[in-house]
Amino acid sequence: MSSPARIPPGGLRELGPINWVIAKLGARAIRAPRFSLVNVLGQHKLLFLAWLPYSGILLGLFSKLPxxxxxxxxxxxxxxxxxxxxxxxxxxxxxxxxxxxxxxxxxxxxxxxxxxxxxxxxxxxxxxxxxxxxxxxxxxxxxxxxxxxxxxxxxxxxxxxxxxxxxxxxxxxxxxxxxxx
The missing domain is CATH 1.20.1290.10 (AhpD-like)
Structure with missing residues (x-):
């Protein structure tokens, strides 16, 4: 993207320990130094923790769609x-x-x-x-x-x-x- 992030990906301080660990595990899973989407959305701690399992279901965890x-x-x-x-x-x-x-x-x-x-x-x-x-x-x-x-x-x-x-x-x-x- 050519323009700067409106909310830059956060680290431990912005994400808190739980979301920071989730972000690190996610980055490892996608084989990237950082999982930018998680590092941005994770800054809204509660909303992120509610959204994450929902997204997981849609991506295959208990999904009904192949x-x-x-x-x-x-x-x-x-x-x-x-x-x-x-x-x-x-x-x-x-x-x-x-x-x-x-x-x-x-x-x-x-x-x-x-x-x-x-x-x-x-x-x-x-x-x-x-x-x-x-x-x-x-x-x-x-x-x-x-x-x-x-x-x-x-x-x-x-x-x-x-x-x-x-x-x-x-x-x-x-x-x-x-x-x-």
Missing amino acids: VQDAETVILRIGHLRDCEYELQQHRRLAKTRGIGPDLQAKIFEGPDAEGLTDRQRTLITATDEFVVTRGVSAETWAALAGHLTKAQLIEFCMLASQYDGLAATIATLKVPLDFPD
């Missing part, structure tokens, strides 16, 4: 919102979850990209509608319901809103990237 579906939605939102921070994190994570660079390029291209499955097209279309119109059309919902259970449909909505809101938060706070690329 991880490839979740990463498809997250990558598409990062692309639609031009959120380089989300894209940088989830390009890496998606690779470990079976979504390599070729499939990622198709996700960025959109639902009409050649080589996508019907499920992937439907997820991308639903994500586009959710982010752009703040809802999902009846036709797209019916297609999505053909692929997902009721619990997964609910989770799709919560995942899309979480990552759309997170992209807005990252952009507004100007959270610095974790990796030089």
Whole structure:
């Protein structure tokens, strides 16, 4: 990001001991010197501790959506919102979850990209509608319901809103990237 962070990533004093340890463990998990998002959000101690398990559930811990579906939605939102921070994190994570660079390029291209499955097209279309119109059309919902259970449909909505809101938060706070690329 070209402009400075509005709330710079904090250290032990700003995060407190619990959030500082969480930030250090998170940085180790992503193999970065610092996990900027955690080092920024962790400065609101209680809100961060409430948000963290919710995010963990959406990212796979007790998730109802298959991880490839979740990463498809997250990558598409990062692309639609031009959120380089989300894209940088989830390009890496998606690779470990079976979504390599070729499939990622198709996700960025959109639902009409050649080589996508019907499920992937439907997820991308639903994500586009959710982010752009703040809802999902009846036709797209019916297609999505053909692929997902009721619990997964609910989770799709919560995942899309979480990552759309997170992209807005990252952009507004100007959270610095974790990796030089």
